[in-house]
Amino acid sequence: MTIEVLFAEVCNLCGDAQNAEYLRQTLPDAELIFTPLTDTPYFVGHTPDMIYMGNMSEQIQRRVIGALRPYKDRLQTLIDGGTVMLFTGNAGETLMKHISYVTEKIELDGLGIIDLTVKTDWFKRYNGKTLGKCGDLDVLGFRSQFSMVYGDNAGNAFLKVERGIGLNPESRLEGVRMNNLFCTALLGPILPNNPLFTEYLISLTGQTAKAAFRPQAMDAYEQRLKEFRDPKTEF
Amino acid sequence: MDKLKFYVAMAAAKLSAVGLRLLGRNASYLPGLIAVTICKNFIGHLEKPETLICVTGTNGKTTTSNLLNTVLTNSGEKVTNNSFGSNVQGGVAAALLLNSTFTGKHKNRIAVLEVDERSSLLVYPFMAPDYLICNNIMRDSIKRNAHTDFISHIINSAVPATTKVVLNADDIIGAQLCPQCEKKVFFGVDALPPAKTEGMKARDIVYCPKCGGRLEAEYLRYNHIGRWRCADCDFASPERDYLVTDVDKAAGTFTVAHEGEAHTFKLVNDNIVNIYNFCGAVALLREIGIPYETIETAFQDTELVKTRYDHIEAGKLRITRILAKGQNPVAVSRTFSYTAKCPGDKKCLLLIIDDKEDNVRNVESTCWLYDLDYTPLKDPTVDCIIFAGKRCKDHVLRAAMSGVDLSKIITTDTVKNCSALVDTQKYQDIYLLFENYWLDEALAEEKRLVERGESGT
Missing domain, CATH: 3.40.1190.10 (Mur-like, catalytic domain)
Incomplete structure (x- = not known):
């Protein structure tokens, strides 16, 4: 199994680097390919089983869009072909239609693979949590973001939100799922925080694996799920 | 006007x-x-x-x-x-x-x-x-x-x-x-x-x-x-x-x-x-x-302020209390690294590093734990690690992912009286690492340890 981790040296803002580490520990035989921002992605000439990219600063996000733009069609082909992809935090925004960087007064087209737009404002920080359903799975996580996403994801949302917000404060649908591409504003340790989702994600590659340190991960997950569902917990 | x-x-x-x-x-x-x-x-x-x-x-x-x-x-x-x-x-x-x-x-x-x-x-x-x-x-x-x-x-x-x-x-x-x-x-x-x-x-x-x-x-x-x-x-x-x-x-x-x-x-x-x-x-x-x-x-004439760092010897116990600024992965990583190199060939670490406010009617974001470097806890001189606080299960998972021997770890989800978990007959070098807002509680636990050290219990 081959997993490409895109631009891990810069897309690691909120502990996101440990998602790749958790995959490595869950799949000890998998080959993890870490592609730096200055190199041609592995997926250009090969078909990895999974691609992962984590959260980043806005400055890096603009460089990432520039780095991926030449490979937009290849990415679309891989998505259509069912390659598993997980983009956390603001990584998925790079695939969207357009980003307005309000504070920096920059307008930039994303790759346009996802028909949504983004507004990023350094003076509007949103911190929160989201709990939602991906099929039968309860997926939960944390959010700390300057951006909100706008548009219609009714037909391809990642999560139906039970608590917290979706694409933006008015939305109850979080993220995007296109075939096996998952884009979510949840950031940081989404895989170790969601061992069942980790196992599900791996199953989409055609393999089965138990999440690393499953008893400990499930212990932490179940406690957090209980806390997220507690009506006293503020969102 | x-x-x-x-x-x-x-x-x-x-x-x-x-x-x-x-x-x-x-x-x-x-x-x-x-x-x-x-x-x-x-x-x-x-x-x-x-x-x-x-x-x-x-x-x-x-x-x-x-x-x-x-x-x-x-x-x-x-x-x-x-x-x-x-x-x-x-x-x-x-x-x-x-x-x-x-x-x-x-x-x-x-x-x-x-x-x-x-x-x-x-x-x-x-x-x-x-x-x-x-x-x-x-x-x-x-x-x-x-x-x-x-x-x-x-x-x-x-x-x-x-x-x-x-x-x-x-x-x-x-x-x-x-x-x-x-x-x-x-x-x-x-x-x-x-x-x-x-x-x-x-x-x-x-x-x-x-x-x-x-x-x-x-x-x-x-x-x-x-x-x-x-x-x-x-x-x-x-x-x-x-x-x-x-x-x-x-x-x-x-x-x-x-x-x-x-x-x-x-x-x-x-x-x-x-x-x-x-x-x-x-x-x-x-x-x-x-x-x-x-x-x-x-x-x-200068010393670090006692609220941030203190070392007390009480009977056989050597108790060191060090500030570890919560939600700040670099600062806590430095404190872990420093503590691992501190004196003592069989140390017990008591860690109170969760955010205080974020765990009241809320759930603390654990993102920072995944930027925190737990590897100093693998140091052979660190023999016992006690995670005290609501996020103790998350610390266990992170420590496991970092290769820390899980048999060294003890957890409690409450901070109050967490020092009772320290085996003072077994450990003389005790390091109490605490988040800033837990200062009063850390001082209370330090006091309990001092009393145990002085009474030999």
Whole structure:
């Protein structure tokens, strides 16, 4: 199994680097390919089983869009072909239609693979949590973001939100799922925080694996799920 | 109208300060908050001291401010400062107004004010610092501080061009702060062992800010603190005006070289983060004209404040309490690393590092734990690790992912009386690492351990 981790040296803002580490520990035989921002992605000439990219600063996000733009069609082909992809935090925004960087007064087209737009404002920080359903799975996580996403994801949302917000404060649908591409504003340790989702994600590659340190991960997950569902917990 | 608002704000603030003191409470924040709420430009209306020094940066603000205060006070100055108060806008305003007359005339010649980076835009436009020292800019609470680009942007937008900035040359991010300021002084620490070229996986800078090429480390101390050069252009870490050339842990001294002179000072604490803080303080004090002899003498009487670091021997027990700033992965990583190297070949670590507020009617974001380096806990001298707090299960998972032997770990989801889990018959070297807001609870646990040490139970 081959997993490409895109631009891990810069897309690691909120502990996101440990998602790749958790995959490595869950799949000890998998080959993890870490592609730096200055190199041609592995997926250009090969078909990895999974691609992962984590959260980043806005400055890096603009460089990432520039780095991926030449490979937009290849990415679309891989998505259509069912390659598993997980983009956390603001990584998925790079695939969207357009980003307005309000504070920096920059307008930039994303790759346009996802028909949504983004507004990023350094003076509007949103911190929160989201709990939602991906099929039968309860997926939960944390959010700390300057951006909100706008548009219609009714037909391809990642999560139906039970608590917290979706694409933006008015939305109850979080993220995007296109075939096996998952884009979510949840950031940081989404895989170790969601061992069942980790196992599900791996199953989409055609393999089965138990999440690393499953008893400990499930212990932490179940406690957090209980806390997220507690009506006293503020969102 | 604005002046009238200022006097109303001053009266209300002074009155609130009197009231708070009568109630036996600290007047280091609320009066300032009242003042800036009534009069937005309150700080701007106040007369400033002759020399206004501000201290900012991710880590080391309080230690540096305290050190500057100690040296200046020892040299005979009465220093306006917010050491015991808040470092946000209200705290800065409170420190200034409490040292001003009703008409706003400042009473002291000099002020040392710690300023939270996020408050820069609410403070510097209303008071231009003569000197600003920044020890480092690195990843911090993701909720408040987001990332280093954001924090640098805020500071750069707020600091006036007239300010002389004292920057850490070994912090390639912080060293680029305030491009608008012409007057800059750099400090750093020479390539003393154990310098290395590999640091934490998650770094806040990888590519050259000038050409986008890959930065190469000559050596690293921690995170991105070290010496850098670009592989593709002439960009490199700036030269150091004040340089720590020697750290003699055995003798308890460190030496700073500047313009061909070298002076030796008492090493108040040997943690590398503090050596940077000490060097920055020396640089700033020299820049404002304090003689070396005065600085050397004052360092002799200086200790880290007891609320941040303390060591107590009680019977057979050696109890060390160290601050580990929660939600700040670099700071806690440094504390883990430092503790692993501390004395004791069979240590017990009691960790109270969860956020206090975020676990009340909320669930703390654990993102920062995944930037935190748990590998020092694998050190063979660390024999027992007790995670106390609501997030203890998350710590166990992170520790497991880092290769820590799970049989060494004990957990409890309550902080109160967590020290009861320490086997004092088995462990004599006990390290209590605590988040700032758990200070009272940490002191209580320390006291319990001291009592057990003294009674031999």
